[in-house]
Amino acid sequence: MRRGRLVLALAAAATLTLAGCSSGDGGDDADAGSTSEATEETGGAEGTIKIGIKFDQPGLGYQDGSEYTGFDVDVAKFVAGELGYGEDQIEWVQAPSAQRETLLQNGQVDMIFATYSITDKRKEVVSFGGPYFVAGQDLLVAADDDSISGPEDLEGKNLCSVTGSTSAQRIKDEYAAGTNLLEQPGYAECVTALTAGTVDAVTTDDIILAGLAAVPANEGKVKVVGNPFSEENYGVGIAKDSENCEAINEAITKMIDDGTWQELLDKNVGASGYKANEELNPPTPDACA
Amino acid sequence: MSTLFDVPGPVARRRMVWANIGATIVVIGIGVWVLARLGAKGQLDPDLWTPFLTANPWTNYLIPGLIDTLTAAGISIVTAAVFGFVFGLGRLSASKAVRWISGTIVEFFRAVPVLLMMIFFYLGLGQMRILEPSDVPLVAVVLGLTFYNGSVFAELVRSGVHGLPRGQREAALAVGLRDGQSLRLVEVPQALIAMLPAIASQLVVILKDTALGVIITYPELLDAARRFGSGNGNILQALVVAALIFIVINYGLTRLADALAGRVGKRTAGKPRAEAPSLVVATGND
Amino acid sequence: MDDGFLQQFTSLFSEFDVLAAFWVNIQLTFYSAILALIIGTLLATMRISPVPSLRWAGSTYVTLLRNTPLTIIMVFSVLGLWGQLGITLSPDFTTNFFRLAVLALSVYHAAFVCEALRSGVNTVPVGQAEAARAIGLSFWPAARLIILPQAFRGSVAPLGNVLIALTKNSTVASAAGVAEASGLMKTMIEFRPDVILAIFLTFALGFVIIVVPVGLATTSLSRRLAVAR
Numbered sequence: 001m002r003r004g005r006l007v008l009a010l011a012a013a014a015t016l017t018l019a020g021c022s023s024g025d026g027g028d029d030a031d032a033g034s035t036s037e038a039t040e041e042t043g044g045a046e047g048t049i050k051i052g053i054k055f056d057q058p059g060l061g062y063q064d065g066s067e068y069t070g071f072d073v074d075v076a077k078f079v080a081g082e083l084g085y086g087e088d089q090i091e092w093v094q095a096p097s098a099q100r101e102t103l104l105q106n107g108q109v110d111m112i113f114a115t116y117s118i119t120d121k122r123k124e125v126v127s128f129g130g131p132y133f134v135a136g137q138d139l140l141v142a143a144d145d146d147s148i149s150g151p152e153d154l155e156g157k158n159l160c161s162v163t164g165s166t167s168a169q170r171i172k173d174e175y176a177a178g179t180n181l182l183e184q185p186g187y188a189e190c191v192t193a194l195t196a197g198t199v200d201a202v203t204t205d206d207i208i209l210a211g212l213a214a215v216p217a218n219e220g221k222v223k224v225v226g227n228p229f230s231e232e233n234y235g236v237g238i239a240k241d242s243e244n245c246e247a248i249n250e251a252i253t254k255m256i257d258d259g260t261w262q263e264l265l266d267k268n269v270g271a272s273g274y275k276a277n278e279e280l281n282p283p284t285p286d287a288c289a
Numbered sequence: 290m291s292t293l294f295d296v297p298g299p300v301a302r303r304r305m306v307w308a309n310i311g312a313t314i315v316v317i318g319i320g321v322w323v324l325a326r327l328g329a330k331g332q333l334d335p336d337l338w339t340p341f342l343t344a345n346p347w348t349n350y351l352i353p354g355l356i357d358t359l360t361a362a363g364i365s366i367v368t369a370a371v372f373g374f375v376f377g378l379g380r381l382s383a384s385k386a387v388r389w390i391s392g393t394i395v396e397f398f399r400a401v402p403v404l405l406m407m408i409f410f411y412l413g414l415g416q417m418r419i420l421e422p423s424d425v426p427l428v429a430v431v432l433g434l435t436f437y438n439g440s441v442f443a444e445l446v447r448s449g450v451h452g453l454p455r456g457q458r459e460a461a462l463a464v465g466l467r468d469g470q471s472l473r474l475v476e477v478p479q480a481l482i483a484m485l486p487a488i489a490s491q492l493v494v495i496l497k498d499t500a501l502g503v504i505i506t507y508p509e510l511l512d513a514a515r516r517f518g519s520g521n522g523n524i525l526q527a528l529v530v531a532a533l534i535f536i537v538i539n540y541g542l543t544r545l546a547d548a549l550a551g552r553v554g555k556r557t558a559g560k561p562r563a564e565a566p567s568l569v570v571a572t573g574n575d
Numbered sequence: 576m577d578d579g580f581l582q583q584f585t586s587l588f589s590e591f592d593v594l595a596a597f598w599v600n601i602q603l604t605f606y607s608a609i610l611a612l613i614i615g616t617l618l619a620t621m622r623i624s625p626v627p628s629l630r631w632a633g634s635t636y637v638t639l640l641r642n643t644p645l646t647i648i649m650v651f652s653v654l655g656l657w658g659q660l661g662i663t664l665s666p667d668f669t670t671n672f673f674r675l676a677v678l679a680l681s682v683y684h685a686a687f688v689c690e691a692l693r694s695g696v697n698t699v700p701v702g703q704a705e706a707a708r709a710i711g712l713s714f715w716p717a718a719r720l721i722i723l724p725q726a727f728r729g730s731v732a733p734l735g736n737v738l739i740a741l742t743k744n745s746t747v748a749s750a751a752g753v754a755e756a757s758g759l760m761k762t763m764i765e766f767r768p769d770v771i772l773a774i775f776l777t778f779a780l781g782f783v784i785i786v787v788p789v790g791l792a793t794t795s796l797s798r799r800l801a802v803a804r
Contacts, residue, residue, distance in 0.1 A: 055508075058520040064348045094506050108425070121766075158668065163749050163758055180668035182653075183752040188519035189650065194657040196330045217522025219339065291641060294625040294714040301625075309628045326660045352764055381623065400786035401779045402743035404757065409775050432786075442735060448732040452698060487694055493642060498643040525654060534645045537644035 018041075049074045049085045052095030052109035052237070056186060059211020059269045061114055068092050070211065071268040072113040073131055075252075079111070079236065080258060081250035083244065100201070101125050101191025104239050111244070112237030115208060118286070128235030129248030129288070134280035138168050138206035139212060142194060143223045150203055150227045151175035157200040158182060162191035167204050185211055195221050205232050210274035224274050231280065245288035256282040335525035341530050346517045355534065356511025361427060361509065362496040365434035372435055373442020378477070380447045383468045393441070398440040404501050407433035410438065411505040430499060438495050445487055449480025489546030493539045500535075510534060552575040587763065588649060596759040597781050603677060603745040606747070608738055610681035615688025617721070622689065623696060623722070625714050631687070639684040649750040652679035665731065676748035680741060687737045695730025697720060728800040735793025739786050756781065 039148045041084050053072050054061035060074040073092075095103050103109045104126045115135070118128045141148045148154065155176040163167035163183040172179050182199055186191050190202040191212050202209065209224045226254050236248050255261045276282075327333050332442065347410055379391030400408075411429035453476055463472035482486070503512040514531035518524030587593070621633035640648070652675045656662045671726050695796035699722055706718035727734075746757035767774065 055520045056516045063349075063516055063522060065345050069632070094508065097504060099506060106425075163761065168608075182668075182672070183749070183754070183758070185646075185650070185750050186515060186519065186524075188515070188522075188524045189654055191522070192524055192654055196332075196654075196658050198658045198661065215520060215522045235493050294708075294717075297625055305626055305628070308626070312613040312628065312632075323660060330659050332659055396790055397783060398740060399790055402746050402757070402782055404746060405760075405775060405779050405782070409779070424681050444732070444736065451798065451801070452729070483697075484694075487690070497642075497644040500646055503646075511646065521659075525651075525659070528647050528650060532643045532651075535640040535644055535647070538640060542636055543642070544720075 001240075007138075016119045023221070036233065048089050048091045049078065049080055049083070049090045050109045050113065051092050051095045051258055052100065052103050052112035053270045054096070054114045055092075055094045057115065057208060057211060058190070058215045060208060062211075069268070071133070071207065071258055071264055072115065074268065075255065075261075075265040076111065076113040078250055078255050078264075079129075082254065083247055085269040100237055104237055107165075108240070109237070111248070114237070115158065115205060116235055116237045117205075117232040118235040120141035122237075125240065127238050127240050127242055127245060128286070129238055129245045130235040130285050131233035132247060132285070133207065133234040133238065133265075134254045134256075134283045135172070135207045135232040135234060135279065137203060137230040137232070137282075138209055138228045138276055139225040140194065140202040140209040140222050141200065142197070143221055145200070149225060151203075151229055152200060154179045156180075160184055160193055160199040162187060162190070167230075171203060175229075191218060191222065201225075206274070207234075207269055207276070210269040210272055213272035213274065214269055219271065224270060224277070228277050249285035249288060253286050265271060315423065332525060334456075337521075337526045339522065340517075341526070342523055346527075346530075348556045350513040350517040351510065351530070351534065354510040355426075357502075357507065358496065358509040359500045361430045361434070361499045361502060361507065364431050365438065365495050366492060366498075367436040368435040369442055372439025373446060376440065377443035377446025378472065380443060381450055381472055381476075395440040395443045398436040399444065401437075403433045403437045403498050404504060406436055407501060407505050426502065426505050428503055430502040430507050430509075433501075434495055434498055435540075437498075438491055441491055441494075442488070445484045445491070446477060446480060449484040453479055454481060485546065489543055492546060493540055496539055496542065497535065505551060585768070587770065587777060591759060591763050593756075593759065593777060594779070596754065596756045597785070599673075599755040599787065600742070600745045600748075601757065603673070603680060603748055603753070604738075604742045606677045607684060607741055607744075608681035610677065611684040611688050611741065614656065614681060614685035615692060615745075618685060618689035619692035619696070619726075620718060620723070637686045637689050640683055641690070641790070643683075645683050645744055645747050646750050648683050648702065649676065649679045649747055651750045652676070672752045673748075676684065676753045679751060680745060680748065683742045684737055684744070687740070688734065691730045691733035691737050692723075692726055694733055695726035695728070699725045699730035724760040731793055731797035731800055735797065738793065739789055742786055742789065743782060 025221050033143060034123075044215055053070070053076060055063040055068075057070065057217055058064075059074075060070040062068065062070045077090065093103065093109045095109060095112050097114070100112050100114060100116055101122065103242065111129075113132075116122075116128075117135075118131060119279065139148060139154075147234075148157070151171045152175050154171060155178045157170060158180045161184070163185060165251070168179075168181050170179060180188075182193070184193070187202065187204060187208065190199065193199045194202050195218065195249045202212075206224055206226070212218060213222050213224055232281075236252075238248070239246055255264075265276060294301050296316065299494075308395070310550075314552040324333065376391045379387050381393060382388050405431050411425060414425050414428060450472070455481065457475055458471055461466075461475040462485045499509050500511040502509045503515070510531055511528075515524060518527030521527075589667060618633045618636060621629040622637075624630060624633075653672065656678075657671065657675055663671050664678070665671040678775065702723065703721055704717065707721040746755060748755050749758040751759075756778060763774050
């Protein structure tokens with residue numbers, strides 16, 4: 001199987017821009033790590049690209065049956081395509097939030113599209129292409145709940161978020177100190193509590209909430225408030241000083257210009273009537289360091 | 290049927306019948322209330338349950354997840370048994386240094402939560418880059434489970450040997466066996482039989498603890514069930530199904546271990562240990 | 576290298592309240608241990624009792640609870656008991672989850688306490704029960720005065736294992752929304768991915784400090800209490 005792929009990859013390398021890409025990969029590995037050999041072999045020579053996505057975030061990165069769906073996945077496919085990798089050359093890897101930096105540092109993935117906010121702290125250990133989307137922290141509430149229109153209205157209400165996330169704490173610190181905070185292992189658990197009426201709101205980035213609201217089983221039961229109160233720039237995580245950054249940014253710009261970006265957004269998270277914050281979207285990719 | 294009580298007489302039996310009826314009514318009552326509440330919250334909606342009657346969740350999530358769970362558990366059971374046997378004997382060794390080293394290792398690994406160890410190995414191995422990156426989660430899960438459960442096995446071996454009648458060791462020494470021989474040939478085999486129920490429970494613990502692998506990207510059963518539930522709005526139902534799978538497999542494992550224990554017990558002839566025929570077995574429960 | 580490491584440790588402790596998080600784990604363990612011991616003893620008694628339905632109920636409980644991963648029980652406790660059924664154990668929001676977590680830890684570990692006691696009962700010679708019967712004790716006095724006290728002594732080592740497992744499993748309470756050590760560890764890693772090793776060592780050693788004395792105590796206790804035969 002592996003051998004078969006290798007042959008295929010070599011054939012592809014001869015014709016596509018792949019050759020350039022894989023040498024690029026090799027280069028950044030040499031820069032980033034002390035022992036780059038292992039990664040070099042698995043990264044470039046086989047002719048596949050390993051892309052880290054969420055497997056459990058419907059609408060963004062989700063394992064749906066035997067395939068992967070969501071906005072992040074579609075953007076990743078587009079960018080990978082621009083880098084010279086066909087869809088069958090993409091190897092999807094699960095990239096949970098806490099492990100994203102490690103996956104990149106360890107060379108377990110080449111790129112990460114997993115609701116990955118660009119922050120200075122993260123830039124110390126990894127690099128980013130993009131941003132390809134600007135999300136904002138928002139609230140998901142029951143469809144018939146009109147009493148909550150922003151974080152200030154959460155005083156005395158029950159709010160759910162995932163364990164270790166800073167977003168819920170921010171609400172407590174900056175908007176409504178009397179908020180009751182429940183931490184759950186995942187957002188799906190939060191939504192279950194929301195539809196049961198035991199929590200009043202779920203908080204995280206608006207596009208994640210929109211993805212949850214677009215799940216058929218949740219349709220008509222929950223809605224995104226649509227009043228984002230923070231700015232999260234979703235970037236493409238790459239290894240420190242990766243030379244792919246420019247190419248990724250070009251791909252993102254192209255995707256936004258030719259309308260594919262909007263199309264993918266509507267297709268994946270539009271079902272609940274969610275519209276991205278238009279003041280900030282679509283974004284312009286930052287210059288590569 | 291038991292040495293602890295008489296076979297209940299007619300009055301006691303009648304009382305039991307009434308008590309059973311009462312208890313059954315209470316249990317059913319609670320069950321009905323729970324179902325009613327769940328129904329009111331829409332959790333009994335057939336749409337949330339029927340997906341599990343189709344092939345998709347099984348072929349794409351649960352069965353691959355189960356295979357990964359069993360793989361990790363299977364490897365860990367073997368490695369933990371080896372670890373436990375080596376260090377269990379080490380703790381019983383005549384040499385003070387060996388006893389001390391084994392004791393320190395066992396106590397340390399018994400103390401650190403499996404989850405912390407898994408994360409540590411996951412990151413450590415990842416940074417060392419001696420493995421194929423895709424194998425790292427599995428290896429980290431196996432190592433975490435091995436060190437913890439291995440140290441528990443070691444402890445079982447040790448406490449099992451200590452629980453044996455002193456005469457066994459005395460007799461072994463009297464017929465001319467050395468310390469190590471007495472341990473290996475006389476005490477440990479008996480201790481293992483005595484500790485079989487505890488060892489069986491530990492096997493189940495290993496299987497369940499593979500579920501912690503979800504934290505380090507190991508795609509085991511729980512992870513698979515949560516993934517399916519997230520996208521279909523039925524995470525509670527998915528977890529119920531996952532729990533049922535765990536229960537069925539672990540129950541099967543327990544029964545298998547029990548049957549095995551019975552056979553081993555029989556093989557050690559008439560009366561293995563005069564003082565340990567179990568009261569529980571005597572009551573014939575289960 | 577060593578200097579840097581010490582510095583990392585101290586800066587970690589000043590930035591985050593690690594001790595408070597461990598204190599939550601200790602509290603979780605304490606309350607759960609007591610409740611689990613009570614439920615477990617009850618179950619063990621049920622399993623050796625003369626009433627068939629009680630024996631059945633006891634073994635069904637053990638079979639179900641022992642075979643379910645704790646994480647799932649924890650999630651059911653919060654999302655099921657509280658989320659769906661609306662059962663609250665405290666008017667205070669945070670305390671409620673603490674108690675739900677204690678409940679989940681207790682019902683889970685009670686099955687193991689029951690098993691430990693059962694293995695302890697196995698060490699009690701049949702002659703003890705026969706003698707108890709011979710002097711005219713019925714089931715409950717015989718169990719309470721003769722069998723269980725010896726069973727407890729014989730099951731100190733396995734009970735110690737359960738207690739240690741419980742201590743470490745208290746980290747799973749993060750799944751119930753309780754802010755404890757493992758949750759803090761995750762947060763700390765998110766804030767300081769650069770000192771990841773120092774964070775792990777801090778938490779690993781924290782557990783060693785809590786658990787090793789428990790292990791040593793139960794080991795020596797089991798030796799001291801062992802019934803010489």
